[in-house]
Amino acid sequence: MQVNAGQPKKRRTLIFRGLIAVMTTALFVSGTVAQAAPSPKAGAACSKAEAKVTVKSGKKALKLTCAKVKGHLIWVAAIPKVKKPVVAPAKLGGNFRVGVAALPTGKGNPFVGIGTPGIYTMAAIYDSLVTINEEGDLVPSLATKWNQTSDTSWTLTLRDGVTFSNGEKFDASSVVSTLSYLTQDPVGAKTIVAAEVNNISSVSGSGNTVTITTKTADSILPRKLTVVWMVAPKAWQTLGAAGYALTPIGTGPFTVTEWGATAISLQANKASWRSPKVDTMQVLQIPDPTARIQALQSGQIDLAVQVGPDETSEVDRKKFQVVYDSFPQVMSLAFITTKGDSPLLKKEVRLALNYAINRDSIVNNLLGGKGTAANQGSTKLVFGYNSNLSKYPYDPTKAKALLATAGFPTGFSISADVTVGSFPADADIYQAVARDLKRIGVTLLLRQIPFSEWLGLYSTNGWKGQAFGLSWNSNTLDARRAIGLFSCSGPGKFFCNEDMTPVLTEIDNASSESARKAALLKAAEINYNNPPALYIVGQVDINVLGSAVKGFKNVNRYFPYEKITVR
């Protein structure tokens, strides 16, 4: 009976002490690591490695360390210790909170990304020279006028009295500095934004007038300038790209007060020419769309950006505003005709597939009636949209007849690589397409792949199937870009229609907007009669607002934040 008399108690004590030791260690380690994280700093360009300096930017003192970044010595900002993301209480007046799927990948650097996700933040901080309104027309922003003075030369008149949030004056030198960085700097010229303006050969100007010269005739240069956010030249020089990423300075309605891991806090830039009506703003990263809606419902945000029809189905329309907007991008399945034998080599087959799908059903049942049935690669907002082209009717009988003519009376099987999750209901839309094609005997096998794999296959034309998901998009709302992707000279080289080649040359050499438009209309007609893709639908954006928000407008994902009020 003395077997267990003393040992269990001792061992139990040891076990419990051990558990307490593990918990204490975990807490100690977490505390230690928390303290070990660097303090908030920003950075800039420099000449001596490891040198340290403190600079002032506005009211902020920035501590900088000189380090080698991608082969260049620059002042580098240490990463600020992640502070608690500031989620202000729900009922604070004058505070506008936006829930987005992702924050800008390059933080506040405006040149490493175009469009989503960055645009939702950048539109609050920066301005471009020209912008596009909801009708697809160019409208003034920091430039009030623009004239094409010759085939390769443009003159812009800049807005008076504009200053950056750090007090620097916006003038011609700002434009020269920004565009020179994108066209001449070894780092800047490799950015994604630089690719849009690489036709610029020189920029000069003084006061409020800027002259831009292009390498070749460029009748849509102002459209290209809509993706270039203007930066403050002196601050850029001081901070460098890395420092600017942490302390972005623009002419927009807000300035950044804190850039956290999942939240950006901004305050009103009252001196902005677009002075906002609310005092503060937060952009919060909430990757899951359902969680974005729940955050809106629980009063933690005022705007849930880019959610799907499924997430909005349970939203109380009396308390929240569900806003559908057309987005100028056409969802399609691109046909691959440059890789060996395929039924899609025949024009009749490509036409048949376009007659086989019920676009109206997709629009009404999957997009809440807000999308558009597509018959070309552009939507009405895009420069070069051909309104004379009629819809492809939903006509399975005609589709079957065309298949029979092409020698496929019983149909065939094809496969397509697609990415999903980029647009509302895209997975469901692909399924609906597959269902419709099955009715004419065509089996469509869908393979879902991640975007990184998609890009690799796209750039090398390494597709294994006969089609793939590709949206017809245009950052500058000009149809040329998408038409080019589906041409013999496109980067993917998956489709080639020689009839298009001279038309593309005509578009590129057009010296006037009207000449360019005529050529674009011709290109749309060629692609209508000999489709390089199965056009599906013009996509939509769905944003949900709290009832207290007024003045919201979605202009191709650019939100004019200065007009927003929160009751």
Added chain:
Amino acid sequence: MTLHSEKLSPPPATSGVRWWGNSFVRVILGRVGQLAVLLWGVSTLLFFLLRFAGDPALIMAGDNATSEFVDEIRVQYGLDRPLFVQYFFFLWHAAKLDFGYSLASGLPSLDLVLAQLPWTIKLSGLAIMLNLLVAIPLGAWLGQAPERRTRNAVSSLVFILQGTPGFVTGLLLIQFFAVKLGLFPSIGSEGTLSWVLPTLTLTAFLAPRLTRVLASNVAEAMQTDFVRTARAAGASESQVLVRHALPNALLGTAALAGSQLSYLLSGAIITETIFAWPGLGLLLIDSVRTLDFPVVQASVFVVACFVFFVNTSVEMLFRILDPRLKQRTK
């Protein structure tokens, strides 16, 4: 019969110094060596897996870029060099804890990781503590008399909870406690209340498993000879459970708790995504999405170190708690 007391008898006093001086230190030194090998292995595997996952130059250039433009970006970031040259360059710098700069933001990748790591560690620490607080009493209660009807019902509930995905639990908790009742925030990490739902979500995922293992261990321990002996000696059922069965059962479950902590440290990715928690999981998701190699590599390196630290600590703890292990390594 092998007596239980013999298994647990402490080492002779004279051997204590030798044990600490030889075995324990030897084990620690061995573990450090293992850590070096582990870090090399993980880094190497990750390096090549990431390279095969896609080309970051394509993502940086966008789908409108010409091949010449993409090539220029590859040159700029050293991605044009032969893979093994890139690998040795990476190893050389990683040995100096230099993982380079984020391809997306241009900021030091290790700093980005260290800035978000504390949030994951704190959340993991809380979740594991709550996990233990729930699972130990519940598992002991269930294991004490598993055949009883009430405990059977609770056992079934625990079984169902174990099969419920974390994201479902998280979304349900948000819907009820944040949307309907408005008691807790649904996102972010501002204020004490914001810790409640993410911690509960993680605990709801971890606790059922630990509870079931502990219940099974307790049930087994309740059938052993020393428990029968304790009963014969007049110990009450609660004394039998708390003093005899539970301590033995906890030995087995401590290993599981350690591995659960490792799992949490490696990024409670889904929970962090749903709650927009500024931790390592969210950073990893973003970095993988944009093929930001330096950040992914720095993240995994740091996580591997912590997981190793936790596992080694648990193992050391076992050696102290269970003398049988010590005797085996002699």
